[in-house]
Amino acid sequence: MLAFCFLLLSAATATAAVERVISLSPHTTELAYAAGLGDKLVAASDYSDYPEAAKALERVANYRGIKLERIVALQPDLILAWQGGNPSREMERLEQLGFTVFYSNPKTLTDIATSLEALGKYADSPQQANAAATDFRQQLNALQQSHQTQRPVKYFYQLSDAPMITLSGESWPSQVFALCGGQNVFADSPAAYPQVSEEQVIIRQPEVIFGTNHAGSQLARWNKWQQQLPAVARGNLFFLTSDWLNRPTPRTLKAAQEVCHYLDKVRQQPH
Known part of the structure; x- marks a missing residue:
């Protein structure tokens, strides 16, 4: 079974609550809100349109690339990126500048719940993320049980x-x-x-x-x-x-x- 590849590029092994978050893909924007980080988002990618509040965020990424200088100017505590979807050269540059980058690259459905829990560690409280992850697993299990035969x-x-x-x-x-x-x-x-x-x-x-x-x-x-x-x-x-x-x-x-x-x-x- 393929393992979920969530890479947290940070020297520290423990996570702490953050105040400024940038999301560089629509799906990581959704995950951020679901994990209780919505009020910390200061910018996101084009097509980050869910939930409704995401539409008001400044845009710093699209299919052509990311606005590196603007991201640096916003000084985020955490950057949420799509592994393989965001340009590797620019992402490496952000890492070299000392920014913490959380990469998302789901391989299984259960990885969605895992990602919620991982992101919840950056929220003021992990309660919302953990509850969302539990609910997701329960509903997923019910679907699996009803269709496995x-x-x-x-x-x-x-x-x-x-x-x-x-x-x-x-x-x-x-x-x-x-x-x-x-x-x-x-x-x-x-x-x-x-x-x-x-x-x-x-x-x-x-x-x-x-x-x-x-x-x-x-x-x-x-x-x-x-x-x-x-x-x-x-x-x-x-x-x-x-x-x-x-x-x-x-x-x-x-x-x-x-x-x-x-x-x-x-x-x-x-x-």
Whole structure:
């Protein structure tokens, strides 16, 4: 089982409450609020839009990079970063300048609860984070118990349309689909997020095809393949809420409930 890679780059082994926090990705912003650090946030990344209060934060990062000089000027006690998502060179520079950086790189669903507890150590009190982590584990366990004996359902998850990108069996959020008994038709891809063709999807015969609400009408491309694809023939083309699914936060449970609902619907059809 893959361990959760949360790296805390600090010379000290103990953590202490902080007063100024910067988040460099939407999911670490959500985690900060859930862990009781919301009132400590002074800046965040673009698309940090949950909860509502996050929309008012100054923006210091986006998909192109981070505003290094502005981050330094804000003098944060703690920087929350996305391992692999934020530019390594700039992050190394911040570390060299003495800033404490907390890296998030979830590998399993339970890592979300672990991250809440780790972040809670920086809050004035860990009570909120610990309670959120406990609640998350309880709800996750209930979903696991209710779906562990269900029939596997072959699915294709379309991340983007042009080019058409999907995910491998080890890449986030494949864990959410697996929880519900989903069987990724590209699970064995050597690339984390492979570019695929319509023909490759047809060969693998998914029973259901998922897209996200951020991608608009991307699933319409499959309607012409009604005779070749079971997912199209049975009307199993579903849109998922992208922020729930693609951000590893407590709202991932909402994504799991959504995915499980659709896969259960597929299971009820004549096979």
